[in-house]
Amino acid sequence: MSDSSAKITLQQPALSELFLGFAQVSVSSFGGALPWARRMIVEQRKWMSAEEFNETFSLSQFLPGPNLINFCVVFGSRFGGALGAVVALAGLLGPPLIIVTMLAVIYAHYGDVAMLSRILGGIASAAAGLLMASVAKMTEPLFRKRWNFAPLVAIAGFICVALVQWPLPWVFVILAPVSIALAWITMRKSQ
Amino acid sequence: MNSNPLYALFGYFALLSLFAVGGANAAIPEMHRVAVDVMHWMTDRQFADMFAIAQISPGPNVIVVTLIGYHVAGLAGAAVATVGMCGPTCCMAFFVARVWDRFKDAPWRTAIQAGLVPVSLGLIAASAFVLARAADHTILAGLITAGTAIVTYFTRVNPLWVFLVAGLAGLSGML
Numbered sequence: 001m002s003d004s005s006a007k008i009t010l011q012q013p014a015l016s017e018l019f020l021g022f023a024q025v026s027v028s029s030f031g032g033a034l035p036w037a038r039r040m041i042v043e044q045r046k047w048m049s050a051e052e053f054n055e056t057f058s059l060s061q062f063l064p065g066p067n068l069i070n071f072c073v074v075f076g077s078r079f080g081g082a083l084g085a086v087v088a089l090a091g092l093l094g095p096p097l098i099i100v101t102m103l104a105v106i107y108a109h110y111g112d113v114a115m116l117s118r119i120l121g122g123i124a125s126a127a128a129g130l131l132m133a134s135v136a137k138m139t140e141p142l143f144r145k146r147w148n149f150a151p152l153v154a155i156a157g158f159i160c161v162a163l164v165q166w167p168l169p170w171v172f173v174i175l176a177p178v179s180i181a182l183a184w185i186t187m188r189k190s191q
Numbered sequence: 192m193n194s195n196p197l198y199a200l201f202g203y204f205a206l207l208s209l210f211a212v213g214g215a216n217a218a219i220p221e222m223h224r225v226a227v228d229v230m231h232w233m234t235d236r237q238f239a240d241m242f243a244i245a246q247i248s249p250g251p252n253v254i255v256v257t258l259i260g261y262h263v264a265g266l267a268g269a270a271v272a273t274v275g276m277c278g279p280t281c282c283m284a285f286f287v288a289r290v291w292d293r294f295k296d297a298p299w300r301t302a303i304q305a306g307l308v309p310v311s312l313g314l315i316a317a318s319a320f321v322l323a324r325a326a327d328h329t330i331l332a333g334l335i336t337a338g339t340a341i342v343t344y345f346t347r348v349n350p351l352w353v354f355l356v357a358g359l360a361g362l363s364g365m366l
Contacts, residue, residue: 026249030354058308064211065211065280096249101269107244116243123357126339127322153306157309157314158314168317176306179306
């Protein structure tokens with residue numbers, strides 16, 4: 001997609017836009033919020049370039065806790081300090097908390113989620129496809145960089161988790177230092 | 192641990208969140224173990240239903256902790272569990288982000304960032320693969336995954352339309 005071209009003018013979100021942006025992400029994100037966050041921030045509102053989004057998201061993933069919530073805090077604080085983080089978080093968590101509480105009440109009364117889970121089954125298939133498209137878009141900046149080790153690391157991570165089925169946290173903890181060391185060596189060499 | 196479930200909820204989820212590197216979904220099995228087997232807060236079936244409800248509702252899937260908290264101790268439980276799961280890690284993320292932005296031009300920061308991005312991308316790709324494997328039991332379901340990937344990569348169609356079609360296909364029982 002053309003959104004990965006580096007020559008776009010980036011916008012600065014105001015506090016109210018931070019809230020609305022993340023609220024928009026939260027109410028549309030079925031089956032994982034990452035594709036929706038990227039769509040809103042990189043493609044629609046142009047608050048970050050594709051590279052910046054990757055860097056900020058990878059930092060959030062490295063920190064303990066839910067990825068997207070970490071991302072929301074890092075993003076919000078970068079554009080609006082502590083207040084920005086709180087506002088973005090309120091946007092991300094507020095609407096789903098209300099919706100999930102209503103669903104919990106309905107569940108307590110009827111206790112039948114069979115129909116809902118059939119619908120969910122279909123959405124889960126689509127959500128996996130949406131995530132694939134997002135990863136493909138996110139990978140594009142990687143091939144423009146001089147860090148030639150990067151595609152190899154990405155492929156190694158994919159194989160360990162998807163095919164060999166090692167636990168994701170372990171793969172992360174082992175692969176991250178290796179990858180950082182490779183990045184460091186590549187940087188030294190190129191200087 | 193028997194005196195007030197609110198303390199147990201808060202302490203347990205705060206502790207769990209600190210070990211949930213790589214996302215909340217990695218913590219689901221541990222959550223299940225504690226809620227069902229250790230604390231006997233709910234049955235296996237109830238846990239599965241709550242996980243389904245959390246997935247059906249939009250927003251981050253971590254919201255399953257809100258449901259567990261609500262089940263154990265009502266609205267106060269829901270609030271305490273959510274704050275326990277998100278509070279400590281949010282504070283940590285905030286302070287790391289501060290330090291991170293201060294060292295914008297430091298070479299070590301550039302190296303860490305350049306190193307983390309490909310790891311992150313590999314793991315997200317793996318998540319997409321694992322999700323597809325778990326969700327697609329029929330050829331039609333596989334086609335929905337492939338079709339969604341192609342449509343959302345090449346066009347700017349709002350993915351919610353694709354989700355609507357996929358949800359209806361699921362409801363009809365074709366998948």
